[in-house]
Amino acid sequence: xxxxxxxxxxxxxxxxxxxxxxxxxxxxxxxxxxxxxxxxxxxxxxxxxxxxxxxxxxxxxxxxxxxxxxxxxxxxxxxxxxxxxxxxxxxxxxxxxxxxxxxxxxxxxxxxxxxxxxxxxxxxxxxxxxxxxxxxxxxxxx
Amino acid sequence: xxxxxxxxxxxxxxxxxxxxxxxxxxxxxxxxxxxxxxxxxxxxxxxxxxxxxxxxxxxxxxxxxxxxxxxxxxxxxxxxxxxxxxxxxxxxxxxxxxxxxxxxxxxxxxxxxxxxxxxxxxxxxxxxxxxxxxxxxxxx
Numbered sequence: 001x002x003x004x005x006x007x008x009x010x011x012x013x014x015x016x017x018x019x020x021x022x023x024x025x026x027x028x029x030x031x032x033x034x035x036x037x038x039x040x041x042x043x044x045x046x047x048x049x050x051x052x053x054x055x056x057x058x059x060x061x062x063x064x065x066x067x068x069x070x071x072x073x074x075x076x077x078x079x080x081x082x083x084x085x086x087x088x089x090x091x092x093x094x095x096x097x098x099x100x101x102x103x104x105x106x107x108x109x110x111x112x113x114x115x116x117x118x119x120x121x122x123x124x125x126x127x128x129x130x131x132x133x134x135x136x137x138x139x140x141x142x
Numbered sequence: 143x144x145x146x147x148x149x150x151x152x153x154x155x156x157x158x159x160x161x162x163x164x165x166x167x168x169x170x171x172x173x174x175x176x177x178x179x180x181x182x183x184x185x186x187x188x189x190x191x192x193x194x195x196x197x198x199x200x201x202x203x204x205x206x207x208x209x210x211x212x213x214x215x216x217x218x219x220x221x222x223x224x225x226x227x228x229x230x231x232x233x234x235x236x237x238x239x240x241x242x243x244x245x246x247x248x249x250x251x252x253x254x255x256x257x258x259x260x261x262x263x264x265x266x267x268x269x270x271x272x273x274x275x276x277x278x279x280x281x282x
Contacts, residue, residue, distance in 0.1 A: 001219035002155075002267050008221070009248045009263070042220050117225075117249070117261065117271070 003028040004042050007035075008050065015054035016078035021047065049127050056092050057124040059085075063101040064123075070097045091134055092125050144193065149185055151197035152226070153218045154266040157184050160198040163264050167243040168228075170196065181205075219267045226270045233258035233274035 007028035011019050024039075024047055025032040040046045045053075059077045062068055068076070074085035089097050154160035161184065164170040170186040173195045177183075181204060185195035201214035217223060230236040234251045237260050241247065248269065249261035258274040 001216050002265075005219060005221045005263075005267055006246075013249060042216075 001042055003030050004035075004039055007039070007047070008043065011047070011051050012054060015051060015058055016076060018078075019047065019051050045127060049130065052088070052092070052131070053124050053127050055079075056089060057120055059089060059097065060093070060100060060104070060123045061120055063097055064104040070101075073097070088131065091131050091138075092127065146193070148193070149195045149197050151199045152264075152266075152268050153201055153214055153223065154198050154264070154268070155200070155215055155218065156266070157182055157198055157200050159265050160184075161186075163245075164196070164198065167240060167245055221263065221267050221269055223268050226268060228270055228272050229275055230272055231275060233260055233272055236272060237262075 007024045007030070010027050011024070021032055021035050024030075025035045028035070030038060036046055039050070043050060055077045059073055062073045062076065063070070066073075070086070071082050074082050077085075079085035079088075086097060089100075093100060095103075152160075161172070161175075164186050165172060170188055173185045173187045175182070175184050180202075182200070184198045186198060187195050201211040201218075202208075203211075206214060237247065237251050240262065245262050246265075247260065247262045249259075251258050251260040251272075257276050260272045261269065262272065263269050
């Protein structure tokens, strides 16, 4: 469990990087065969989906706290295509990056008292189902 | 007489290992270390905080049954325990010293909110944030 946490911490520290199971298994010393299932059992969602939540969380923070272009934010958070970023962002958060940016500008200064990682986590999307499932449900009007 | 919170406890996987970490690597000092049968009451103190103790406790009997103890150890190991915050004079210098001792960092020092902060974990999985005192924030 402690080793799985290590892998999770590494993803947190560099969510813009690629984290295939092979790499996660290597940094944590857990076998590749068991990694994904063990991770999901420990943290409630599979590693690739967890990574996605961290990337979206970081993207939301950059949208809110900086003036970087949406394209720049997409690349900085690990996407290779602006189109994919926009689509995935919308699928997961329900809004477009620019809409989120417009809405979230101007946070209260008191939030400076809250440790940054907690603040960040408050904006992390809750992804208990796969993005593809979300898209399917949305298409079916659920 | 001074009133207030005197001890706050952390759950650790192994008290000897925790001692080596908090005292050996972070520079805390042992306050109380007494055994009552198999139960060990172990607390440490930050040298600058003589009125506060951090308890380093191991899940298990007589407080917890085996199943509960296992659950607690798993919670600690997966980093689910509450966040802890260490305030320091100079974040980068403190982290440099800790890194030299082999402390595992989750986040390298970053300048933001008018100060510097970083993050590390103890061997058990308890997560700490290190925050530099704002009045002494250094200009970059």
